[in-house]
């Protein structure tokens with residue numbers, strides 16, 4: 001009974017919270033600088049776009065005093081939201097289900113959970129052998145985590161149709177489906193979309209809600225929005241290597257980091273900065289209006305270079321999952337008329353296809369136990385790039401996107417001997433394959449015990465410092481070399 005009462009209070013509390021906190025509106029602020037923006041962010045006001053010395057922000061009426069105290073002039077922007085023609089929640093589900101029905105060999109639709117108000121979060125998987133997890137890179141597109149930014153939702157549906165209709169028709173499309181596991185979530189914030197608002201129905205901005213090394217440095221779902229938690233749990237159970245989230249309100253590709261420990265940086269580079277620029281250009285260069293942006297050089301920007309945002313999904317993907325994610329802003333107009341969607345598709349189709357193909361570059365392989373051949377939960381480290389990636393422990397496959405060059409790579413796993421491969425050549429074509437077998441420590445212990453017994457049996461004094469044995473390329477231990485080394489060592493002592 002006590003439990004029930006507590007639950008009722010909790011529910012009542014959340015209803016009050018929701019209803020009092022959902023009166024967000026959009027404003028344009030003028031004559032601002034970076035210090036203003038940092039102060040606004042620290043006061044819980046959301047920056048949505050910055051251009052020259054103006055910014056678009058979201059705030060509640062009780063936060064207007066923050067602007068007034070700082071002497072910032074503003075004008076309230078009435079929302080322009082014409083849902084005519086856009087998919088409804090119901091027609092979105094129907095559309096996805098019919099694609100799955102028509103292409104069951106390559107399409108599998110999942111609901112990864114329900115929104116705060118109980119709507120499904122649909123995630124479509126497109127791949128050959130779609131029910132299996134294979135040695136293939138997983139890529140993902142997630143759109144409309146802001147409910148008032150539905151262009152990406154429509155483009156994701158276009159992409160799902162295009163991929164499924166052109167399988168075994170166009171070779172490029174067939175290759176992508178055969179070689180990747182493609183996940184597409186057209187609508188991460190269904191409640192926000194229904195209510196035509198940015199936030200979810202707990203009043204949370206989902207793209208400020210993820211773990212962040214500065215503001216929320218714990219990689220758990222505790223205290224986060226329902227929708228955030230579902231996406232996090234899905235990601236924990238998968239191993240995507242490349243992804244993007246789609247928005248509107250600007251026209252560009254934004255790459256990590258969005259935040260920094262120091263609030264005064266002008267640019268916050270990841271250890272993969274050059275790669276992120278190339279990945280961003282792989283998208284923007286195929287979208288002419290984006291690439292020719294008068295505001296952003298070649299249509300790309302570093303997150304912090306644009307404005308600080310804490311708790312974004314892209315930084316979380318990169319920092320905690322080892323997945324390269326960017327944020328793609330599709331349209332200056334947040335909610336353009338539906339009649340323009342086809343021209344948006346024309347501008348983005350090639351870019352969307354090209355971007356995910358980058359998951360096939362760099363190095364790849366499967367990491368297994370040298371004795372059991374079972375896949376291993378392992379870490380892949382490129383020497384000189386301070387950013388680890390991980391195998392998918394279900395299959396043991398890893399996919400490390402890299403720019404062309406020559407790399408030294410270290411493979412490690414708990415309980416295993418670390419292995420290093422040097423001078424690995426990466427081209428701008430398909431990923432170099434490096435399957436790795438790691439030797440478990442216990443295997444090494446067995447060899448060491450064997451040597452101790454041999455030493456005892458031979459009755460010869462042996463200099464342990466001279467005892468050497470190598471780990472073979474296939475991960476096995478060179479026992480014969482060990483015995484040979486022991487004999488050499490024994491000889492050197494007896495001489």
Ligand code: ZN
Pocket residue numbers: 146149207246247248249
């Ligand atoms: Zn957005």
